[in-house]
Amino acid sequence: MTSSLLFAVIASGFIYGITPGPGVLAVFGIGAARGRRAGAGFLCGHLLGDVVWCSTALVAIVGAREIGSSAFDVLGVLSALYLFWLGIRAIRTRNRSSEAPQGAARQPFWHGILFGLTNPKAYPVAVATFTALLSSRAELLTWAMLPWLIVLSFIGGLVAYAILIGIVGARQVRTVYQRHEVLITKLCGVMFIGFAINALAHALPGLMGSKTS
Template identity: 45%
Template structure:
């Protein structure tokens, strides 16, 4: 297996991490609002989900077959419901008496773990990223290549996470977020609701067809 294959897997992992979505918005709120340490904890929890979805994507690509839609339909319903809950909380956010929003995440590590495992975009995006960047190396893919490819992808995840931590902790980003915190939170909530409804619609339709 060539070095370029592992480089492609790492690039796919980094691109997957940097793709905007629900977790990115959640990280922006936590990191810009509570600091880089809280953001790192969130990403540490989210890393578990990165590994799970990255591994499933590689298994599907190497096996040239889907793992089956039933599991993902069930996950989609769970994920969609979770995002709807988060979206509703964000849309209805209010300021406390001290002027701060009542959205502070007291357990960012746990929140990141929940987001990483239940993020409905993860499998589809992982499949798209890894397929696009590994297509040129199709002849080198085998089950024996799965472990080292996953390790390379994990290196890409970490590189992407490091970039995100740097961005959310930057002073201009934090100032902009604090200035428009209420509306950024509410708009993020609307986006969460959209992702949740999309996941429920697609997965619910799949379950109903069964």
């Protein structure tokens, strides 16, 4: 495994974990109501869902690559379109999200597990994020690497969650986040569109080449 692939997988897990979404909004809501310890408990439970969805996404990505480069390129285009759609939605956000829980969870850890495993956005976002960041190194992906890919994405997610736990209990950070939540969401939308463009840049030439050959 090359150093660039290693970094890309860790970065994918990190970005997937730290990008504002239902899980991040939930932990800020729980942290605001019950403090850092409750937020950390929620994230520890939520991490199980992240491992499941990221592992499933990586299986799909490696499987598409092993089937053939065209299948991976198609997956790349679909992922890019999904990321672009998410980006546009985020940029058009005008009001604060209502996806944060209304009130603190009584059992943050178990609430995190249930939340992480049942989040309907988890799998498509994981596939789209990992495909966008790994598309330039698709030729390196094999089934033998899958355990390491899962471990590295887990490490990236741990780093993201450590940062979230560190800031969720800080009143100033929480206040800034809540005050500028719409702006942060819009900036994440721009980032998603950037990932979409990157995925298209690597997928479209392969598809066009296969059609002309």
